[in-house]
Amino acid sequence: DTGVSQNPRHKITKRGQNVTFRCDPISEHNRLYWYRQTLGQGPEFLTYFQNEAQLEKSRLLSDRFSAERPKGSFSTLEIQRTEQGDSAMYLCASSPSGTREQFFGPGTRLTVL
Amino acid sequence: GENVEQHPSTLSVQEGDSAVIKCTYSDSASNYFPWYKQELGKRPQLIIDIRSNVGEKKDQRIAVTLNKTAKHFSLHITETQPEDSAVYFCAARNDYKLSFGAGTTVTVRA
Numbered sequence: 001d002t003g004v005s006q007n008p009r010h011k012i013t014k015r016g017q018n019v020t021f022r023c024d025p026i027s028e029h030n031r032l033y034w035y036r037q038t039l040g041q042g043p044e045f046l047t048y049f050q051n052e053a054q055l056e057k058s059r060l061l062s063d064r065f066s067a068e069r070p071k072g073s074f075s076t077l078e079i080q081r082t083e084q085g086d087s088a089m090y091l092c093a094s095s096p097s098g099t100r101e102q103f104f105g106p107g108t109r110l111t112v113l
Numbered sequence: 114g115e116n117v118e119q120h121p122s123t124l125s126v127q128e129g130d131s132a133v134i135k136c137t138y139s140d141s142a143s144n145y146f147p148w149y150k151q152e153l154g155k156r157p158q159l160i161i162d163i164r165s166n167v168g169e170k171k172d173q174r175i176a177v178t179l180n181k182t183a184k185h186f187s188l189h190i191t192e193t194q195p196e197d198s199a200v201y202f203c204a205a206r207n208d209y210k211l212s213f214g215a216g217t218t219v220t221v222r223a
Contacts, residue, residue, distance in 0.1 A: 003156075004156075033209075033210065033211075035211075041213075041215055042117075042119075042213025042215055043157065043202075043213050044213070045211065048209050055209070056210065058210075091156070100147075100206055101147065101159055101162065102159070103159070104156045104157045104158070105156060107156060
């Protein structure tokens with residue numbers, strides 16, 4: 001499968017724990033995006049990378065959230081001290097430079113108990 | 114920031130009939146409008162898109178129209194089939210990020 005991949009697909013954690021998700025974009029896509037989707041809603045933008053540079057962060061991304069893309073390839077999204085309100089599907093998307101299409105991964109479903 | 118509204122939230126159509134979903138956006142700087150189809154438990158998949166310098170685009174049974182002056186765009190699906198049943202999201206792009214509508218659940222009755 002040459003599409004965007006995300007791991008894990010599902011994560012159940014207890015409130016207060018830290019979690020980390022990984023996204024592997026389509027090869028040679030230099031742009032990478034994180035979105036959050038709650039039940040019955042469309043995805044909401046969290047952050048955007050061009051290569052290894054994080055260029056924009058949403059107000060939704062509190063100081064408990066951090067994202068990295070150390071070598072401009074895969075990206076990680078970490079949530080510290082998880083809260084029940086963090087329960088959602090976390091989607092990653094990528095796109096090549098010069099195009100506007102974004103291709104989504106299957107998402108990581110987070111459940112905070 | 115950009116605000117995208119999508120209507121209706123649910124749509125039930127008889128197989129073979131047409132389905133229309135409408136979206137409005139608020140930021141006149143938005144310049145790209147994709148539509149995604151999301152089946153239960155699966156990733157959003159791009160089905161068609163339109164750029165701000167184009168008024169209409171068609172791909173087989175699906176078409177999208179854009180009215181920049183009124184800031185609204187629509188998805189049209191003709192000759193609906195059971196496999197068209199899914200949640201459809203419109204989006205508007207501004208400064209790289211996409212702002213999505215809340216989605217329309219389309220059910221095609223056999």
